[in-house]
């Protein structure tokens with residue numbers, strides 16, 4: 001069985017991420033814990049920069065995929081920009097040493113205070129998703145005596161052929177402005193003195209396994225950019241979003257350079273800088289969730305392995321019926337049996353995997369692979385469960401990237417109602 005995480009291997013029966021034995025990490029940090037590989041993240045980032053070396057490009061890591069400060073600082077040091085969707089993410093980027101001049105701000109519902117925070121920080125660009133937002137940004141920038149750089153996020157109406165919850169480029173989605181309206185909107189934006197019309201953006205969806213829809217979206221965007229230039233509205237960048245998929249089970253996503261080749265070909269010889277906003281493809285297969293088997297339970301029709309991680313830690317299986325490969329951390333000579341791997345939460349949707357052959361006993365450790373993206377960032381405190389710890393490994397070093405939450409952390413800011 002091969003692993004989707006390139007820096008994961010088995011040595012003398014023990015799972016190792018880079019040069020750290022997962023069993024040792026469980027001993028040291030407890031479970032459940034997210035473990036990330038710096039080498040895998042660095043290699044993925046390197047594959048993007050390599051594939052883009054022939055053109056002017058800025059890689060804006062999509063912070064929502066994994067927003068731990070250790071991860072953000074690693075990407076900042078590699079020269080990344082950042083794609084944010086909230087003021088909280090902007091604060092994280094700055095706290096991690098990222099620079100505001102490399103930040104683009106996406107999202108359909110930016111609040112006024114978040115817009116002010118971003119203008120004051122001096123971000124690279126607002127990816128504006130509606131006329132209402134355009135007017136708000138203009139008004140707030142003008143009040144601050146600043147010029148806000150803007151791009152419209154256009155909805156190119158292409159089918160990304162991915163899970164409907166993560167498909168964002170269809171006419172029926174809430175995202176962006178219809179591409180057919182964009183020309184008029186740019187003319188309007190160009191007349192607002194507190195705005196600098198700087199680019200155009202689109203992002204058609206996530207976990208894309210086929211490069212064709214992105215290339216098709218690029219063609220629609222480029223033809224609009226050329227029409228705008230003819231009308232005297234010259235853009236300095238074209239942001240084609242993120243979305244490249246990864247292997248969770250038996251998918252075969254294109255390699256990073258194959259995915260980018262059609263985009264690079266289209267950008268060669270053009271004056272605009274290409275921005276990309278990859279998230280999952282940088283971090284998804286650089287991480288796993290380490291959890292311990294609490295007990296094995298024989299139901300009437302199925303056997304269950306109840307583990308100490310749950311849907312509040314990793315929501316993807318419950319939310320999208322997503323598949324994550326599960327591996328026993330230490331190999332043994334038990335006969336494998338079929339289990340549903342479930343958490344202790346009071347919901348039947350609380351499963352991490354279904355019908356998996358595993359050789360495990362109570363107390364054993366298992367690793368839930370491909371959990372580096374949309375894992376910790378989608379976690380919650382449901383059932384008053386403190387969130388997991390996070391560890392970033394780099395060779396033999398295991399850096400404690402986030403302490404496990406305590407129940408006191410969960411109750412901070414609350415108090416019981418006094419007697420009337």
Ligand SMILES: *Cc1c(COP(=O)(O)O)cnc(C)c1O
Pocket residue numbers: 062064065083106107203205206207241242243244277278279280281373
């Ligand atoms: C989520 C998101 C991304 C990142 O998507 P991935 O599939 O993780 O690469 C990029 N841009 C925008 C606007 C997003 O909402």
